[in-house]
Amino acid sequence: MDTAQDAAIAVRGLVKAYGSHDALRGVDLLVPYGRICALLGPNGAGKTTTVEILEGFRQRDGGAVTVLGTDPAHAGAEHRARVGIVLQSTGVEPYLSVAETLAMYAGFYPHPREVDEVLALVGLTESRDRRVRQLSGGQQRRLDVGVAIVGDPELLFLDEPTTGFDPSARREAWDVIHELRALGRTILLTTHYMDEAENLADQVVVIAGGRIVAEGTADTIGSRNRRAVEVRFSCAASTEPPANLAARRDGHDGWTLRPTDLTRDLHVLTGWAISAGVELENLRIERPTLEDVYLHLTGASADALEEE
């Protein structure tokens, strides 16, 4: 099913160099229609270069790229009408009002959305008559998203759409993105926030050193689902859990164990606690977070993980 014909974005062997620096060393990527794909990677890994080539802002040195069936390097106005773009730092005219700005951009597209509909979607209805320069940073970012969707694009590029947002503004932005997905739009998103990727993305792609180093869902990427699980709990300092669980002390009254069989070991642990009348405080099962996996994949904390 995931063939180039079915995909909104299809990239094969994409390479790009800046002088003697190889920014992209053969990137392969397929994003099917209607999916949200999160592209993760450290600064300088090639995220922005990849996205800007897909958007048509930069020319590639080699490889095959199609976006909605068109090569973005040679795309015309018709193609640009089907794509919405939120860049990291793009402004809009500061002296126009929010509604004027959306109406101006709507005029560029053959089948734009209603301005009022977009205002409601990005939560700016109250601010429709305010000048852009009077908006807060979070509101300006929402206007960025509004401008990108006013043409009713099939595909949306969001480059770090919530950087600098406070937590509630981020939740609101996520709601907007969920609504767009519900409308069947395809979205390619870059972000530094793991919870954002986890909350939004159907597909997570990690890029490092100009290559895709892992791809999967937020739950399975980097074999996250198969990586070691830990059980942690604390109990009265005078008691000790059964020796066959091989739990080790973790602080004054805390314990950590790595189960060989989670279900059976939990049964042993709770059975012992009930019969011994011990309260297992703070009992929890921990899996590596997406951030742990990401840091491992991108090498930043590979050593730290090895030591565990």
Added chain:
Amino acid sequence: MTSARLLARQIRYANLSFWRNPTSAFFTFAFPLMFLVIFTSLLGTGKVQLPGRTVSLSTYYVAAMATYGVVSACFSNLGMTLTFHRDAGILKRLRGTPLSRATYLASRIIHAIAVAIALVAVTALLGRTAYHATLPTGASLGQFAAMLVVGALTFSALAFAISGAIPNAEAAPAVINATIMPLLFLSGIFIPLGTNAPAWILWVARVFPVRHFVVGMQSAFLGTAFHWSDVGIVALWGVGGFLVARRAFRWDPPR
């Protein structure tokens, strides 16, 4: 939407922004008129000797400030606006939309020229009622219109060219004023160039376009001789500006 309607809309939005931005409206529109009132109040009773005529300084300044208004709208304001739009990422964003680059560029140039023409009209009316300036009629109106349009286009082209040399938006006012202000002085815009002006100043005036532009504009207001060579030299600068702009003008913000 047809491209003509799209262009008209872009001009309208450019105009809304222009009038709502206190700096652009004030410096572009109010400065030439303010200078006209100040100069004529201070010096208006004096006379200035021009080739073939002696005119009162107040009449002289009507032509000079009309010229200054065109330079201010088409060069200074347009150059700063383009640099700001580039650095704020507005140009890059537009490139990602179906709007053609030509429509955006045309809207900016046409708006700058419209502001320049409005400024010239206000200056001329003020000059007519308060400072005894003649208004161009008949053949001189045609010559005047040609000079005005060629001058406005030339300084617009130079604005695009110089924006490529401006590293970032904060530097725009400094770079633009540093290039245009000395030239305005050396071309007799603020202080008439007398017959005893130093030779190097006269040479500078002869080489650069501002002097030729103001002399061409003067003939309509002051009844001095009109030379198509002035229009030609200004137009040459315009062609040069256009060629440089094609290479130097950038859509992406500096990184």
